[in-house]
Amino acid sequence: MHLTADTLNDLPRGQRINLVNSLSGFKSANLVGTCSDGGEENLAMVGSCFHLGADPALMGMIMRPHSVDRHSLEYLAATGVYTLNQVHEDILKAAHQTSARYPREISEFTATGLTPSYLPAFQAPFVEEARIKLGMVVIETQTLAVNDTVLVIGAIEHILLPDNAVENDGFVNIERAGTVALSGLDSYHRSQSIGRLSYAKPDKPTHWLHDNAT
Amino acid sequence: MHLTADTLNDLPRGQRINLVNSLSGFKSANLVGTCSDGGEENLAMVGSCFHLGADPALMGMIMRPHSVDRHSLEYLAATGVYTLNQVHEDILKAAHQTSARYPREISEFTATGLTPSYLPAFQAPFVEEARIKLGMVVIETQTLAVNDTVLVIGAIEHILLPDNAVENDGFVNIERAGTVALSGLDSYHRSQSIGRLSYAKPDKPTHWLHDNAT
Numbered sequence: 001m002h003l004t005a006d007t008l009n010d011l012p013r014g015q016r017i018n019l020v021n022s023l024s025g026f027k028s029a030n031l032v033g034t035c036s037d038g039g040e041e042n043l044a045m046v047g048s049c050f051h052l053g054a055d056p057a058l059m060g061m062i063m064r065p066h067s068v069d070r071h072s073l074e075y076l077a078a079t080g081v082y083t084l085n086q087v088h089e090d091i092l093k094a095a096h097q098t099s100a101r102y103p104r105e106i107s108e109f110t111a112t113g114l115t116p117s118y119l120p121a122f123q124a125p126f127v128e129e130a131r132i133k134l135g136m137v138v139i140e141t142q143t144l145a146v147n148d149t150v151l152v153i154g155a156i157e158h159i160l161l162p163d164n165a166v167e168n169d170g171f172v173n174i175e176r177a178g179t180v181a182l183s184g185l186d187s188y189h190r191s192q193s194i195g196r197l198s199y200a201k202p203d204k205p206t207h208w209l210h211d212n213a214t
Numbered sequence: 215m216h217l218t219a220d221t222l223n224d225l226p227r228g229q230r231i232n233l234v235n236s237l238s239g240f241k242s243a244n245l246v247g248t249c250s251d252g253g254e255e256n257l258a259m260v261g262s263c264f265h266l267g268a269d270p271a272l273m274g275m276i277m278r279p280h281s282v283d284r285h286s287l288e289y290l291a292a293t294g295v296y297t298l299n300q301v302h303e304d305i306l307k308a309a310h311q312t313s314a315r316y317p318r319e320i321s322e323f324t325a326t327g328l329t330p331s332y333l334p335a336f337q338a339p340f341v342e343e344a345r346i347k348l349g350m351v352v353i354e355t356q357t358l359a360v361n362d363t364v365l366v367i368g369a370i371e372h373i374l375l376p377d378n379a380v381e382n383d384g385f386v387n388i389e390r391a392g393t394v395a396l397s398g399l400d401s402y403h404r405s406q407s408i409g410r411l412s413y414a415k416p417d418k419p420t421h422w423l424h425d426n427a428t
Contacts, residue, residue, distance in 0.1 A: 001380065003373040008271055015384030020268040022386035023348060023373065025242025025300050026395035026405065027265070050264050051241070052276060053361040054234040057222055062266060062274070086239050089408065093420055100414035111416070134237060139360055146353055146367055147267040153360055159217040159237065166215065170229030171398045172236035181240035181395045181405060184385045186413070186423070189405035191240065194303065194394065196401045200314035202325070206307055209400070 018184055026181040029188070031095055032061070033083035033116070033125040034075035041116055041125050043108035044072045045099045047182045049084060057156040059084065059136065062149050068101050073141070073150060079123050080138045082154065085130035088178035092188055119158060126160065131177045133160040171196070232398055240395040243402070245309055246275070247297035247330070247339040248289035255330055255339050257322035258286045259313045261396045263298060271370040273298065273350065276363050282315050287355070287364060293337050294352045296368065299344035302392035306402055333372060340374065345391045347374040385410070 008016060027047040034042045046069070052058040061084075063069040076082040087095040094112040102111055109116045109125070116125035119135060126133045135158030142151045165177050181189045196209040222230060241261040248256045260283070266272040275298075277283040290296040301309040308326040316325055323330045323339070330339035333349060340347045349372030356365045379391050395403045410423040 001373075001375055001377045005271065005369065005371050008370070008373065011384065013269070016271075017268040018384035019373075019380065019386060020271045020370065021265055022388055023271075023298075023346065023370065024263045024265045024273055025244055025388065025393055026240050027242065028239025030239055048264050049238045050262050050276065051235055051238045052358070053363060054231040055227070056361065057219065057230075057234045057237075058361060059238055060276070062264065084237075092408065093411065096411045097414050097420050100416045100420075102416050106416070132237065144266070144367070147270065147272060149267060151365070153358070155219065156222070156234065156237065157219050159215075159222065159233075161215055161217075163215045166233065170225065170232035171401065172233060174236055174239065174397050175403060179239055180408065181403075183388050183405075184410075187385065187410045188408040189389060189395075190408055191395060191397075191403035191405055194306065194402040194404055196398075197307065197310040199400070200311050202314045202316050202320070206311050206314075 022184040026183055026189070029087040029095065029180050029182040031085040031087060031098065031127050031130065032072050033085060033127060034072050035079065035123050035125055036075045037078060040104060041107040041109055042071045042075055043098045043114065043127070044069055045095050052153060058139070059134070059154050059156060061152050063152055064149055068099055071104060076138055076152065077141055081122060081124040082136050082138070083124045083126045084134040084136060085127040086132040086174065086177065086179045088131060089180055089190060090178065091127070091129050092180060096186070122158065131162055132165065132172065132174065132179065134158065236398040240397055240403070243301040243309065243394050243396040245299040245301060245312065245341050245344065246286050247299060247341060248286050249293065249337050249339055250289045251292060254318060255321040255323055256285045256289055257312045257328065257341070258283055259301070259309050266367060272353070273348070273368050273370060275366050277366055278363055282313055285318060290352055290366065291355055295336060295338040296350050296352070297338045297340045298348040298350060299341040300346040300388065300391065300393045302345060303394055303404060304392065305341070305343050306394060310400070336372065345376055346379065346386065346388065346393065348372065
């Protein structure tokens, strides 16, 4: 099948949205936790977090200011902090439910049964039930002219994770932590490790470091 | 375990890079195909492609201008086009091998045994062996001041995919196409569908649309 930008535009809107959302490959599934200066907590599912750099440790994400992302974006811009909480299978339905358009005065924590937890002197709530959690400091928010989405760049200030998730070389086994992958808008996947491949060099083929590790 | 930005900085560089690269969750695995005006082909693995919008259909990715990404970045900026090819298990080792630092005159296609293929009047090479492939037109490249990485924004011009991958509502079953997920720098995963969840609304709980679909 060969679609072009023109034939894509002829598709009904719902089909086009589902299709295009599937084309980048698997996505991360994270819950963004924020709290307004007035104490209103917000929790939102995002599928657009991406690694931006290790030194300094930075993460990017894309938010849509006219969607359910709007409260998160408002609170993180106002307070300068947010959390990212990797979604695992046990909290998946609750996590997806946070994408409903709740009014401002309703906390998605309360509505979905997830538990907010805090670190001292850090205003954004973590998800107690999550296993891998980041406390982020906003470095920059930038509206992208091409479609008015907002690129949020954050620095990693806190990392909370299970001791046994971190391997000797620093690699975090997110599969062991039950982290799920997202495809399209609403399709969730558990993972099965194929293995880790050695650092690639021009003069010799890469090889498996851990075959079918779990 | 609780790490902070400070304790993270105390880790040896290799450990820190592995750790931070694992924290965004699962990543997409795509091969970026480019061809210079002089006819030099380049193919590079990227783990940073993300959905940016469906209308218009846009994709973002992050590239590192001082790494092996440099030829890709140079060619896509010069020619205005590139391809994105979802990595599946059968081409995984070849795909990972493209991340070796080959000199300019060596095509990663030749070096790894993957086959370049072209559409008429589109200068960037697709990976013949890939199943889901996009022809992209560069909209913008922007160097991010925070760490000098480059955000590439592209519009989807061509979509090539197997007929049976697209479901009635437009959702593309990338699991059926064998697409792999990446975690960290070098860990690859096949997926197992948990299911699709219904569009979330405040007044009723989300439910599974397809339980354990494959």
